[in-house]
Amino acid sequence: MQILHYCTRLRLEDGGVVRAILDLTCALAKSGKSVTLLSTEGEDWHTSEDGVQSMTTGPFDRHPIRFSASRLASLRAQIDQADILHLHTPWEPANLQLAHLARKCGTPYVISVHGMLDDWAMTKSSMKKRLFLLLGCRKMFHSASAVHCTAEAEAQQVKRWIPKSNINVVPLVFDPSQYLNPPPTSDPDKHWPTREIPRPIVLFLSRIHPKKGVDRLIHAASKVCALHQVRFIIAGSGDSTYERSLHALVEKLGVQDHVEFVGFVNGDRKTSLLRASDIFVLPTSQENFGLVFPEAMACSIPIITTKGVDIWPELEESGGAFIINEDAESTANAIIQLLDDDALRTKMGVAGRKWVAKTFAGNTVVNRYIEMYRQAINQ
Numbered sequence: 001m002q003i004l005h006y007c008t009r010l011r012l013e014d015g016g017v018v019r020a021i022l023d024l025t026c027a028l029a030k031s032g033k034s035v036t037l038l039s040t041e042g043e044d045w046h047t048s049e050d051g052v053q054s055m056t057t058g059p060f061d062r063h064p065i066r067f068s069a070s071r072l073a074s075l076r077a078q079i080d081q082a083d084i085l086h087l088h089t090p091w092e093p094a095n096l097q098l099a100h101l102a103r104k105c106g107t108p109y110v111i112s113v114h115g116m117l118d119d120w121a122m123t124k125s126s127m128k129k130r131l132f133l134l135l136g137c138r139k140m141f142h143s144a145s146a147v148h149c150t151a152e153a154e155a156q157q158v159k160r161w162i163p164k165s166n167i168n169v170v171p172l173v174f175d176p177s178q179y180l181n182p183p184p185t186s187d188p189d190k191h192w193p194t195r196e197i198p199r200p201i202v203l204f205l206s207r208i209h210p211k212k213g214v215d216r217l218i219h220a221a222s223k224v225c226a227l228h229q230v231r232f233i234i235a236g237s238g239d240s241t242y243e244r245s246l247h248a249l250v251e252k253l254g255v256q257d258h259v260e261f262v263g264f265v266n267g268d269r270k271t272s273l274l275r276a277s278d279i280f281v282l283p284t285s286q287e288n289f290g291l292v293f294p295e296a297m298a299c300s301i302p303i304i305t306t307k308g309v310d311i312w313p314e315l316e317e318s319g320g321a322f323i324i325n326e327d328a329e330s331t332a333n334a335i336i337q338l339l340d341d342d343a344l345r346t347k348m349g350v351a352g353r354k355w356v357a358k359t360f361a362g363n364t365v366v367n368r369y370i371e372m373y374r375q376a377i378n379q
Contacts, residue, residue, distance in 0.1 A: 004082035008092045010042025015207040024173045026050045027366040084373045085109040099140040108145040108376040115288025117158045145376030150289040151310040170368045179298035186268040188276035199231040203277035208238030213283035219328035222253040237264040274299040297352030304334045320352020
């Protein structure tokens with residue numbers, strides 16, 4: 001099976017979509033499939049050990065962020081040779097062009113929505129998105145062999161916009177081994193040494209974006225720190241103007257001795273930070289799947305998040321997560337409850353770790369992608 005994936009930009013700092021694509025393509029290659037990852041730009045390509053062929057389209061040569069006819073002609077051979085084309089980030093205009101090219105070649109294609117048709121997402125630039133759907137995006141979805149969602153909650157929201165599509169629900173591929181059995185190189189004491197006065201760590205780890213609820217967490221920190229000596233670590237990167245506003249909020253609330261911004265973390269530094277943390281909080285307004293949740297749960301950390309996460313029912317059912325309202329008071333109360341109850345923190349951590357080990361065992365998830373591709377090819 002020849003599988004071709006396309007993503008506009010491969011840059012891990014952009015968020016979980018790129019991480020999900022890299023993990024999926026690597027897992028497919030390890031399962032014995034021939035996988036090519038096509039991208040227009042980026043800096044976080046696969047290494048040769050991953051078994052994935054990496055190719056660039058060359059820069060966009062037609063405004064706005066589209067390919068010219070000559071560039072599409074050069075890409076046609078890649079799509080024609082593939083058994084299946086898997087497109088990501090559907091709001092990118094280039095995806096419409098590649099989907100159209102796939103139809104001309106007779107190559108079936110799959111589109112991963114990545115939360116971009118969630119209710120919250122559709123309230124942002126709503127008219128522009130509705131117009132884009134009308135001018136070709138809806139046809140792209142309806143003509144796809146499968147529209148991929150990562151949770152039933154996401155699928156229900158997607159159906160409102162593309163009701164004629166063939167929707168398949170498959171969770172993201174996730175290899176929990178480095179978190180269930182972390183390497184010695186991810187020793188927390190090496191990367192995140194204990195301060196002179198040891199304090200519990202409440203961790204936020206995600207892209208720094210207004211929808212993620214970082215401001216709510218900082219307001220919650222003000223209430224929590226009145227009762228507990230806590231170290232809040234905010235890990236991630238984002239728009240510099242928004243980040244400056246968050247730093248100003250920390251100063252305004254007087255919690256600068258408790259809140260640290262550590263920037264984008266990856267690799268051993270990320271694993272060690274999860275291992276060092278006591279509570280994970282992401283009070284987001286919208287999150288598609290959120291790989292950071294199983295990452296944290298595999299490290300036995302209790303989770304606090306909201307119904308803005310498409311997999312919130314699964315997280316809640318696991319026993320390893322509190323699902324709260326999207327406000328600072330609910331966030332603070334949940335953190336305080338866990339800080340006050342060591343036994344509850346331990347119980348939730350154990351439950352979450354068991355759920356991750358069971359849900360993502362072996363090739364269970366990647367085989368579901370392969371089956372989705374097979375059904376598309378045999379249609």
